[in-house]
Amino acid sequence: MKFVDEFRNRDNALSLAKEIRKIGDLRVNLMEVCGTHTVSIFKHGIREMLPEGLRLLSGPGCPVCVTPASDIEKAIRMAGLNEVILTTFGDMMRVPGITSNLETARAGGGDVRVVYSLFEALKIARENPDRKVVFFGVGFETTSPGIAVTLIEAEKEGPGNFSLFSCHKLVPPAMKALLELGEADIAGFICPGHVSTIIGAKPYEFIPDKYHIPCVIAGFEPTDILQAILMLSRQAKQGVARVEIQYSRAVREQGNIKAQEVLDEVFEPVCSTWRGIGVIPDSGLKLRGRFKRFDALAWLEIPEIEEKEEEKGCICGHILRGIATPYDCPLFGKTCTPQDAIGPCMVGAEGTCGAYYKYGGRRQ
Amino acid sequence: MCLGIPAKVSKINGLIARVQVGGAEVAASIYLVPGVRAGDYVLLHAGFAIEIIDEQAAEETLDLLRKMVEEQES
Numbered sequence: 122m123k124f125v126d127e128f129r130n131r132d133n134a135l136s137l138a139k140e141i142r143k144i145g146d147l148r149v150n151l152m153e154v155c156g157t158h159t160v161s162i163f164k165h166g167i168r169e170m171l172p173e174g175l176r177l178l179s180g181p182g183c184p185v186c187v188t189p190a191s192d193i194e195k196a197i198r199m200a201g202l203n204e205v206i207l208t209t210f211g212d213m214m215r216v217p218g219i220t221s222n223l224e225t226a227r228a229g230g231g232d233v234r235v236v237y238s239l240f241e242a243l244k245i246a247r248e249n250p251d252r253k254v255v256f257f258g259v260g261f262e263t264t265s266p267g268i269a270v271t272l273i274e275a276e277k278e279g280p281g282n283f284s285l286f287s288c289h290k291l292v293p294p295a296m297k298a299l300l301e302l303g304e305a306d307i308a309g310f311i312c313p314g315h316v317s318t319i320i321g322a323k324p325y326e327f328i329p330d331k332y333h334i335p336c337v338i339a340g341f342e343p344t345d346i347l348q349a350i351l352m353l354s355r356q357a358k359q360g361v362a363r364v365e366i367q368y369s370r371a372v373r374e375q376g377n378i379k380a381q382e383v384l385d386e387v388f389e390p391v392c393s394t395w396r397g398i399g400v401i402p403d404s405g406l407k408l409r410g411r412f413k414r415f416d417a418l419a420w421l422e423i424p425e426i427e428e429k430e431e432e433k434g435c436i437c438g439h440i441l442r443g444i445a446t447p448y449d450c451p452l453f454g455k456t457c458t459p460q461d462a463i464g465p466c467m468v469g470a471e472g473t474c475g476a477y478y479k480y481g482g483r484r485q
Numbered sequence: 486m487c488l489g490i491p492a493k494v495s496k497i498n499g500l501i502a503r504v505q506v507g508g509a510e511v512a513a514s515i516y517l518v519p520g521v522r523a524g525d526y527v528l529l530h531a532g533f534a535i536e537i538i539d540e541q542a543a544e545e546t547l548d549l550l551r552k553m554v555e556e557q558e559s
Contacts, residue, residue, distance in 0.1 A: 122490075122491060122507055123491060123493075123526065124491035124526060124538055124543060125491060127543075127547055128546075128547075130550070132554050133547075133550040133551070133553070133554060136550065136553050136554040136557050137550070137553070139557060140553060140557075155487055156486065156487070157486070157487045157488055182487075183486065184486050185486065210486070212486060237531065237532065238531045238532035238533070239531075239532075240514075240532055259486075260486055260487075261486075261487060263486075263487040263489070263530055263535065264486065264487070264530065264531060266517055266533070266535065267514070267517070267530065267531055267532065267533035267535075270514060270516045270517065270533065313487060314487075314489075315487040315488075315489045315528070315530060315535065316487060318489070318528060318535055318536045319535065341488075341489075344550060348546075348550070367546075369539065369542040369543075369545070369546060370538050370539050370540070370542040370543035370546065371489070371528050371536050371538060371539070372536075373536075373539075377517060377518075377535060377536055379516075379517050379518070379519055380517045380535065383516075383517070469486070470486075471486060
């Protein structure tokens with residue numbers, strides 16, 4: 122596939138690894154914020170190509186993993202209402218809520234349907250005018266502009282029996298929260314490529330400015346990630362910190378302005394709870410006044426639900442904050458597996474524990 | 486969840502385009518990429534084209550890598 126195969130070239134990858142080793146002894150942690158990067162790093166054996174001292178930490182960038190159990194539980198309650206058809210992305214089905222998960226809710230008679238895009242949810246709403254169709258929306262800046270566009274179009278053309286349960290989140294406030302917590306020892310960020318396609322480079326500038334930590338916006342193919350690691354290592358070695366774009370074929374300095382406009386038209390930032398991290402100011406998205414009629418929470422009677430403590434022994438919170446790896450978890454691979462997940466990081470296809478379990482990297 | 490796949494735009498009809506992904510052709514919204522033309526490559530995410538791929542920038546990245554390989558070999 123064009124723009125994929127060229128960036129998987131073996132000679133280029135080996136050459137990049139050699140350049141990284143040339144930088145010499147560098148004992149630092151780099152964090153890949155995005156779960157899509159985590160999976161690609163494992164899939165392509167990137168960790169094995171790096172010198173001993175360079176460690177990669179996985180961050181909070183799996184939207185499935187950071188959706189709080191109380192929100193999952195609200196979706197389960199919605200699915201339990203007779204008049205409701207709950208639609209969502211497939212990844213959400215097995216994430217543990219408080220009492221169960223959406224898959225169990227469906228098995229118990231709830232009408233839960235997996236969709237690929239919000240358009241499909243709209244189609245279901247048109248086909249079922251006597252039901253209330255809710256889209257349980259999760260995802261970062263990559264996903265939310267599409268949701269915003271769909272709502273702008275739904276505003277004009279209906280249907281009237283459609284609403285959104287917005288659990289969308291924003292990445293830079295979470296990076297800020299991690300830095301403010303100050304727990305993880307991070308010498309560079311591999312910034313999420315497709316989130317940055319939308320938001321551009323500027324929202325990360327506070328990281329080098331305030332915390333003197335280099336940032337490189339990276340693509341998802343192996344040579345993209347290796348090149349980003351090389352760029353970060355060079356910055357770290359030189360003692361400089363700035364935001365650089367490795368993924369220049371898909372990320373403009375200013376981002377996608379049109380997408381930013383529609384996001385701003387439909388949503389406004391709101392305080393949001395991240396599973397394992399806690400409440401982060403201005404890190405979620407809620408519907409603006411004009412679009413409130415699409416708000417599922419205003420439309421259905423769902424009680425507030427108290428947040429649940431994670432299962433005893435589960436360290437997903439530490440993993441999401443970059444201060445532990447799945448290998449530190451007593452449950453990992455024993456009682457917690459993708460088939461029978463206890464913690465959220467084991468469930469999502471891009472959860473850190475799920476990726477470690479599937480691809481089994483070297484213990485760092 | 487933030488996967489994006491390169492797709493080639495084959496036909497545009499208003500705000501919807503037919504795009505080729507690998508061997509398949511699917512419909513995609515081009516609402517977020519005003520100015521896109523047939524023949525362009527876009528990045529496809531959950532039914533939406535989220536950016537036009539900059540072919541020149543891609544070439545420049547690859548050139549840089551090729552030069553690196555050559556320098557190491559010489």
